[in-house]
Amino acid sequence: MRRYPAALARRMRALLRRRTTAELQSSATIDLRSPGIAADPFPHYETLRREGSVLFLPQNDYWIVLGHEAVRSALARPEHFSNAPYRDVDAVLLAADPPVQTVIRRTVARLFSPAVTARLEATASRLSEALVRPELDAVANYAIPVSRGVTADLLGLDAAGMDDIVHAEEVSRGTADPLGNFVRSLDALAPRSTMFGALTGAGIPEESARSLVRLMWLAGTTTTQRVISRTILRVIECDSDQRALRADPALLRPFVEEILRLHPPEHMVPRLAMADVELDGVTIPAGADVRLCLSAANRDPAQFGQPDRIRFDRGNARHFAFGSGAHACIGAQVGRATANIAVATLLHRSAALHALRPLHEIRYFATEAALSPESLEIGVMPI
Template identity: 30%
Template sequence: MNLFSEDMRRNPYPLYDQIRSSSPVLHYPPSDLWMIFDHDGVRRALHDHEAFSSVVSPPGNRTSEWLIFSDPPRHTKLRALISRAFTPRAVAELEPRIRALSRELLDRTIERGEMDLVEDYAVPLPLLVIAEMLGAPVEDQPRFKRWSDVILDLSYTVSGSEEAARAIAAFTEVTAEMQATLRGLIAARRASPRDDLLTRLVGAEVDGERLNEDEILGFFQLLLVAGHETTTNLISNAILCFLEHPTELGRLRAEPHLLPSAIEEVLRYRAPVQAMFRVTRRDVPMHGQVIPAGKPVLAMIGSANRDPGQFSEPERFDIARDPNPHIAFGHGIHFCIGAPLARLEARVALSDLLARLTGLSRASDAPWEPRRAIHVHGPTRLPIRFAPSPRLGA
């Protein structure tokens, strides 16, 4: 059983079903890793910070500054400060610009009647949005993507592979580069504030405390990788789902008001993030086993979202599923702070794609190649063919 093989990462769900029904808590000896597969167990691992710590990054490692790798009380302080800058209103105000970026990207390729959905659209859209949020120039997009790819490669440090040392070295190098860039951007915002996220992060204050430069860098790295990778995979996975379930695609075209519900079903059916890391604070009894204290744990979100104990007919893709208590964005105090942005970008992207691309089909029969990081789910490339519709708003 190779949980990290390409075949497994392309379609992990049959194995998830097998393991969840026989051993919902599984010890994986090659990495001395414990994995939780059922909905209730994963939900607990994500929110019970008394038993499962989020501090999974070694002290001194730059990722230890990230919000998602902290526990209370530090997490409480960081989240309060970041929430002051990353408000629902600030996200909602991005919609016109996201729509303009989406249409610009489609206009570049649509007349060809084919594109690589991932490289031509699903990757650049969230990267352009993040660059704009930070007030960075558009020309920085390729550099942002390179940084994001290096950060994602850190997931291989958990697999026990020989790539781990290379991933850590590359991340150290990239962090120095990011820090130099961010320091310049922060200095510019302090000298001349703008209406962007970085200005708000620099000025955010709670009880007289502000974010320091390392904390802003940590959030920048997190936003870059989570804000880009999650949304890229959400958009790509949605099109994959519709290509595999043409009846549901026809249903959505006939009932466009189902788009928000369809996005939630994509999040459940093909969760962009398949697993989250935790470390046990103490011995944790679960499903007749005991996970020892101090052990790394993978909470398998992708499996939890297909648990028949929680979802009726979990293998059925149903764009009107209700209720849909998926945990694709986590649960509890660590619920994804960027979830409203990811949902907004997906709503804009899919409404534009479905309005302008008709007769959708895959342009290759080859199995799609999974994304770089072992804990995410989605294609690296997705060549598609279509009949182009007229420019929106024309």
């Protein structure tokens, strides 16, 4: 198949971006759900942030928090900004607030022991190695199976158990209530995981253990998949980055960190204002629907020099791809390691990675909260 030059693809993306920037709007008129904006929300976040770091968006009927410091402050105040909006995903940990959440979190954190993390890294490596082909869809045939396989191993599910979950997800996709139906199937399958037994053995009631197993699957698979896909996309669209990573494999870690910063798998996390609360000089009313925009905070020029650029030398600059505070991602180490291992495997098994189709033809899963390639056909040139 034909190989498309990265420079051409970059020029086309820049042209597309210019078209989007022409339509930049104010907080009064913007609708972050509109497809044109979801396809490239970043310039819009920037324009909005110049208006204010905390804004009400009437078209979306929610408050959005865009500044790095304002997002940090809200994440640090669960008593003012509750996680209740997540109650349909999991009411036990993710949607619970401290101090109840703190107790559960302590038990769940024990499941991520150094021994388990090491086992999951070995699984990520084994799965990645087995999936490399001369040509492959890096989303469907690489990022997704690696992320699912590692999460299934964390849950202690055998291959049949994982297949049943994947099947249930596919079936529920075509229904009127995809999340509701998938959640019900996951709950039915949860007792087949060893994690369920570990949680109930630690004194957690069965219904709560089902909810936690379900949360792990939902929180661990799509997020990690998106990070792997995004990182591979950047490698194939930027020759100089690919050369740098091949010349010095130690750069992969800061590179993945930059991908996480620039493209967190969830652009925003929801919160409920528990009272009239002040944030960066703005009063948000009690009961308001608030979205903390991690993507915008991660590109705040007040925190990051050249915020839209990948730099290998940012050191410990603090991004919010994994959240922060009471609900900071409990699987961050596993997600990070899995992404690093999957991309490192593709790099060391190839002399070059390249796109098999023009990059501007890539279709994205694009919503107000996520922007991720749906498929990514790549060529893996043998060494």
